[in-house]
Amino acid sequence: MNLWQNVEPSQLITLSILVPLIGALLVILTGKIPNLREAITLVTATILFSIVLAITDFTFQGEDMHIQVIELFPGLDISFEVEPLGVLFALVASFLWIITSIYAIGYMRGHNEQNQTRFFCCFALAISSVMAICFSGNLLTLFIFYEVLTFSTYPLVTHAGNDAAKKGGRIYLGILLSTSIAFLLLAVLGTYSLTGTLDFRAGGIFDDSHNKVILGGLLVLFCYGIGKAAIMPFHRWLPAAMVAPTPVSALLHAVAVVKAGVFSILKIVIYIFGLEELKTLATTDIMLYIGAATILLSSCIAMTKDNLKARLAYSTVSQLSYIVVGALLASSVASAGAALHIATHAVGKITLFFCAGAIMVASHKKNISEMVGLGRKMPITMVAFAIGAISIIGLPPMAGTWSKWYLTIGALEADKLFIVATLMVSSLLNIAYLLPIPIKAFFNTSSGEQKPWSWADTKEAPLPMLIALSVTSLACFVLFFYPQPLIDLINLIPGVSTEVEMTNNLNGDG
Amino acid sequence: MAELINLVLLAMLALTALRIIFLKDLFAVIMLFGIFSFLSALIFINLDAVDVAFTEASVGAGISTVLMLGTLALTGRKEKANSHSSFLPLVVVCITGAALIYGTLDMPDFGDPDNPVHQHVAPRYIEESPKEVGLPNMVTSVLASYRGFDTLGEVVVVFAALIAVLSLLSIRKETEQDASESGLKSHHVLHVVAKLVIPLIILFALYVQFHGDFGPGGGFQAGVIAAAALILYALVFGLPNAFAVIGAKFLYCMASAGVLLYASVGLFSMYKGGNFLDYNKIAAEPLAGQHYGIIIIELGVGITVFAVMLSIFYAFSSQTARSNIK
Amino acid sequence: MNFILDHYNYWITIILMMAGFYIVISANNLVKKIVGLNVFQVSVFLLYITMGKVSGGTAPIVVDGATQYSNPLPHVLILTAIVVGVATTAVGLALIVRIKGAYGTVEENEFKDQDDAI
């Protein structure tokens, strides 16, 4: 299965960043011939996924992969290093890129969107910077590509070019850029001036010799500086960015961009602060409660939204804070849960977004109130929506179960009952705002008259979109039954483990 | 006695300056400024700075005043009532003045030969320059040799002023009909006197130019005086006639040539293996080298200053002439 | 008393400087500003020449019998500064002539009003 056996393992990192970049260039060159352009996107995505698989393989073999690109400041390089958490994120992102590309082809053509070349080009650029974030070897590299990601996705958000898109884009760029420059850069520089290094190290680079108050301040700066994690009150950009075409919302705002945010937080918590150090900080608890508040509040806001994408957006805000909370619980199980949630939430939420886009293309409906009875017209889409919703809620037999399970155990382990309660209440809220949509679509009819259902009534989305959303909803199942590879990967992360609990539970469930 | 003259002159100077502040008639202001300049030239003489006095009288009092009057002819001589408050400027001035007074408290006594100014660098100029450079006028030695690079910069400043004035005011040749308008054709006495005086002025300019090594004078003063001769000619016989004597294009070439002449001495000394402007190297004997070098660079200075001053005058007066025709 | 006599020259030059400086920053008429600038600079020249004076000295030109000479260096500096000053004055005046042509006035508040009106 490993196509890249002959390549020097470290060079795979370079390849994983360069392949989408070359893909972007080729997309521009072949912009005149749409079929070729799309073929290139798909081929690039597949190659990238195979590269990431190879990297995963080497990671399991314990191969040490790192490269240094250039020395930006004396003693500080742009460098890349493979570690398990990044591999996990890279796997998710590169796999979903293939699916999203298939979906996007159907969507963009079905919608007759303008500037498709720019769209596919920026898409590839964004993936390239996500890969760079995944494998970043120090905080500087992470910061740089974090910014690159913001800029490369900006044209995607404002793709429609109308006033709403511009407004959304302004909020998007404004919040992400401001927080990253004002807080994140300060935190990075503060870390550098305290420790003299920015490398990610197992167990963190801070130790007891550093002033706890400053470290606490740094934690807050990091949490808010990574605006992509959408912790309240800096979450406004996410709903605003939903003006983008649905494939963008799907990949970038359910997977790449937002996950880059929480991934960064998780990585900083594990490799910069270290879980042990984190426990001693006063602000950890404060941020934890802010995260919990974000979970609950945004779930509540989600309920009030009638626009489907807006509701999903607030749902994402809420789910992202699960990961933040998981990271800040500072327990190894909770961190494992958080890491797993990156993957499980990704497949679940992308399914939901795919469905939203499919509904938009096929029946031009944006609002939930108009979707009553839609199950008859779009059965496949709506079934997929139900699967995705159940996964997000965290019910078996869907992938979301595992991550919520570990998060709850982590909260119990850390003796934070408040968080446990929050997680439970949040699940109920999830049910309240997600499940009614498929239920009403299937069991209510708009006109009220009962007609026997027939295939003739169906008016499904284009085939590529259906394929895509079927694959992701299938993935929700698969990850429930075979989470083992991902869990193995997570267990490779230093200081993070699902060991004891996992064996118990698997036995119990099996 | 010298101290007393000094005190009186300084007091007069202060009175003149204060009068300038409050006068609204700009013509009077400029005349007072001319007086101010001459008074300060007198003080310079009293303080042994004969070269400076000479320059101040010819450049400061002479050319500046002429240019100001030329401007005034175009802009009107009355200053309008000043509406904005003079409070802030007063505060700024008081603070600056207070700072300066504070600075004087530690200043060395006036005229004391033991002052640090007279100790470190100056003694060498006074004692060695007649031997090293070979000129009795130490000011010229320092100006042209020790600090020759400053003087090159100064010539370039003058040249830059020409560029600036030309970019703002263009010189145009008047046509024959306009020629009758300018000049003072009917004043025969003036014509006769001017014809007599102008050659003398030019002769004096040449004297100042080449006698600068021994007494007060040098390229700057000579250039200005020679320019003054032609300015007088232009005033009396009209601008077109002056153009006929020395055209604007020729003046531009002269201005550039002067700077280049100066610099070429430096380049020649570089060619001979010395540093830039090292006159010792240009001739076999260092002293002779110094002598040649200084004569040539003073000539460069004189040519440039003459050309620039005359061009600036042309530029201003051709504006005046044009506005008169309008 | 001695202190006052020793510093009298400095103080008068400072008063002159400030008079010139005041004219520059308070005058509304541009020609007067330039006059002020000149007064300011000439006063600074006086400061330099004052410090170059040696009591009982003569002008720094070698004469038989003279033993004390005044310091020639300030004279050289001021020679340069005077020429620089006249160059600046010429440029300033040329600008005034052009401003008069473009705005029809050389009063600062009047052309400011015209600029604001655009």
Added chain:
Amino acid sequence: MLEQHLAALPILIPLLAAPITFILGRSWFTWLFATSTSALACFFSWHLLAAALSDGVLSYALGGWPPPWGIELRVDTANAFVLLAVSTLSTLVLVYAKDSIEKEIEASKHSLFYTAHLLCLAGLSGMLLTGDAFNLFVFLEVSSLATYTLVSLASDRRCLTAAFRYLVMGTIGATFILIGVGMLYMMTGTLNMLDLASRIDVYESSRTINTGMAFIIVGVSIKLALFPLHMWLPPAYTYAPSAVSAFLASTATKVAVYVMIRFIFTVFEVEHVFEEMRMDLILMVLAIVAIFKSSYTAIVQSNVKTVLAYSSVAQIGYMILGLSLVSVTGLMASFIHIFNHALMKGALFMAVGAVFYRVGSVDIKAFRGLGKQMPLTMAAFTIAGLSIIGVPLTVGFISKWYLVTAALEQNHWVIAALVLAGSLLAVVYIGRVIEAAYFQEPTESQAHNKIKEVPWLMLTPMWVLVLANIYFGVDTSLTTEAANAASEWLFQNTEMATTRQEVIK
């Protein structure tokens, strides 16, 4: 033979070329001549920097008279580094100017433009290299007179009032410097900077020396447009021809910043200026106020050149902030920002000039829809704008990085946060222009007449600068090495620096 005169060549070449350019008159050959002399000066300043990096200090006695009797040119890494930026920018601007001034300056005055430009270059080089306090004043005046000329060459009548205001302020500044130098001379009897430094020690607490120092700092502050003495700068940069704005914004104020650094660090004792006079506090406060007040003013302007002009005032604030931190890193940040800011502001003003060339206006309304019509120009503007903001992989990021590092070294967390908050304001004022270019429909009149991209002779220098923005944002070895050597050298002799360094470590 040229090796021996390396220090003098960057001044002499443009100085000699200026009168020749003037005589050559109006032809394309004039342009070629001016550009190639500037390029030659650039070539030699490159050599000079290399020599300074390898040999340390170069001294050149003009006229063969040893200092302090003669005038000395004194080259170290610091001024060679700034000189390189100045001469490079001058060359690029001259390349750019050929087409640009066609639209903005009357044809009959083109040779005057080139002459004034070369004079300005000579003056700035002289200010940088000279080791003599009075010679500095002379070259300051050379460059100033040339600058007033350049500003007044534009066709808009407001350039005249701008130039006049600049002239009055500039002359006051120069006269202040003259007063200050006079006071120093009065107490020490010398004008050579190195000699001054050693003799000032003796009179350390003299009130005359302190006053002289204050006057020099105030005079230089006027020249470098330190808030609140910056009032001359925005109109001058706004109404000057675009090529001139590009040149002045990227060089003139930087040279003045260098002069300030030179006076504070080599002539006066750092210890004296900062520890006893508490100048660092004053400068720091002024710098921070400059950053915020000017950035805010930039946000509310509608003329894009005014926006950039106020942005320059704010960026000067960053440079002064760096030096007010009194550490090797802080000074290094200042030097790096001097160099980097030249790259970004040069590119920005060139891009705006290109817009003026095609559209005939630099109001923000004129930028509407230009993203499509002039893609290369607006892409250049965008990248250089991102650099001003301080986005990673551009030079702006490098500057900010060192500045904040320097602030954090001394635990000035608030200052570090303020510096970064200042960049947010830059996001707004640059963002407004970019948004107009890419997201707003062109006005009707613009939509009708087809707007094309500018000639390649304008695009090339613009893009050279843009690529330099990226190149030096990634490969920082040259800038860091030179800036580090420069600030180390400036701190070498001062005890305080060493003690401070020990505290930091």
